[in-house]
Amino acid sequence: MRQGRGGRGFAGRALSAVVLSSVALLSACAQAPMPTPTPSYSSTYLTPEPTALAPLTGETVPVGSLTAPSLAAKVDNHPDARPQFGLERTDLVFEELVEGGLTRYVAVWHSDVPAEIGPIRSIRPMDPDIISPLGGIVAYSGGQQRFVAMMRDTNVYNAIHGQADTADLMFRVDGRPGPHDVLVRAPELIARHLDLAAPAQQFSFAPDVASSSAVREGTPTESMALVFGSQSKPGWTWDAARGVWARSQSGAADLDGAGVPYSAVNVVIIRVPVTVSQSIPKTELIGSGEAWVSTGGMTIHATWSKGSRGEAIRLVDDTGTVIRLAPGNSWIELVPLAGSVAFTAPPPPPAPAPTESAAP
Template structure:
């Protein structure tokens, strides 16, 4: 029979073990949840906790050459969104965003601009494929909340083609940067898709001009898409397929001088995509005069009618042409 003194010693030992277990559990919980900043993203930069993005994978954004010598481009028809922006000398350059599918090859790939950093803030940790940048811009790219992947960093993802002269012959294999497409949830642009809004007016052709470049979008009732032409020439892929978005947005933005120039001394314009202004949305052979708003760089852009109703885009590729506000 166990003595009364022995029973008391056993009860004290059991209580001590229980208290130690509780203390250890509390300490481990505190170390995981309190007093610590966001985790490092693997490139020496803190990753935003952003719970709304916890299940969102990064999009792939590719800077695409749009000089006449670079055409026809490859993989442009597979992009979910194509942004057209003005660069030095009044020329144009494209940024294609891929989320729902990755084509085997994209290009020609060219250099990044300062405006791209603000434009890409709407996405969660996007991967940016580009051929390089002005040396003073590179530190800004390295500090931006994105995953830069130039050829110097991802040598196996790029190759030089033989059909065009350099520098218009650098191409990307997206599958070397991403195992698979991130899916439509990665398109945190603020765009809405659905039936056409009421109103609008019939317009089958719209041309937007930069000082040394032009874009024309012509409605095709047969394809139910807009046929793209650049500088008066139909835009086709290297396989001969017409590039034909379902929706075209002409977004009028403030363009100002940046702190950067090209090697000829031409200033690089900065297109401000945070703020508000007017826009034209082309879909289904009609045009809608709307307003756009992007409150902060991490927000997407909303488009609304004059009475404040959101404007839905047609399902399919979207082109956004950043034009100078008057």
């Protein structure tokens, strides 16, 4: 019996020792400081930079980054003037018919201004209607006095080759025959007129290509062929790899100075009446007519209208809904009613190859 009791006493003492050891361990743990976990993320909140829309392209830009005026220029499109300087960096380009069946451009820079632009040529009677909604500056090489007077009678600053205030900003470049050789130092010209306002938004824009009116509601288009006159037959072909329309003239790629075809995110084609006075064609832009807008390999039918010189061109679809372009640059083709517009649809996808049935 004594031995039995002695065995139970040892077990009890062992259990007590274990309990005391556990209590001591727990007490030590309670007294030791717990490590502070390191967060795997930053607790600092970064305020997003405020943004705005570039008024001529619809692209998102930092607020206050585009306060300077736009620069429009009458740019030559004679074969001796190609490739032009800075045309690939425009926000907008308007193509218009001039004498001899040729065309010229009203090219507009605002969000991306190159060091030099041109070659510039003389003003024409439709240019005040094109440029007035933009305000800002227009650069050209002169023109008939009646047309220069029309352009001066607008809200746009006229920078003319030969004026005293442009003598150091407009110059003739070597290697080009005159009169296709007058260039403009664009940033310096703009810097002298920062008192002028930035341009107003000219078109409505979707937030992205997929949301644009043409992509959402248009029909697939592979290419467009335009006829302005006997010497001007531009075209556009959808370049899916670049995500742009690539330009051609008379069936050949229209290349910039780097050998890359001029391109546009949006091509806006509007049919316009053209009147002729003393052999000078004038595109009549106050009115309305048929139009098409092509974006993302798709084209939507539209109606254009412009109520006055100072109003921008308005585009609506066949239901009267305002058309929204994709963010990016745009070319506006002012095709005469006497000319023509043709669209080519992409070829249908190849039919699937027939499958052979298994032998019985």
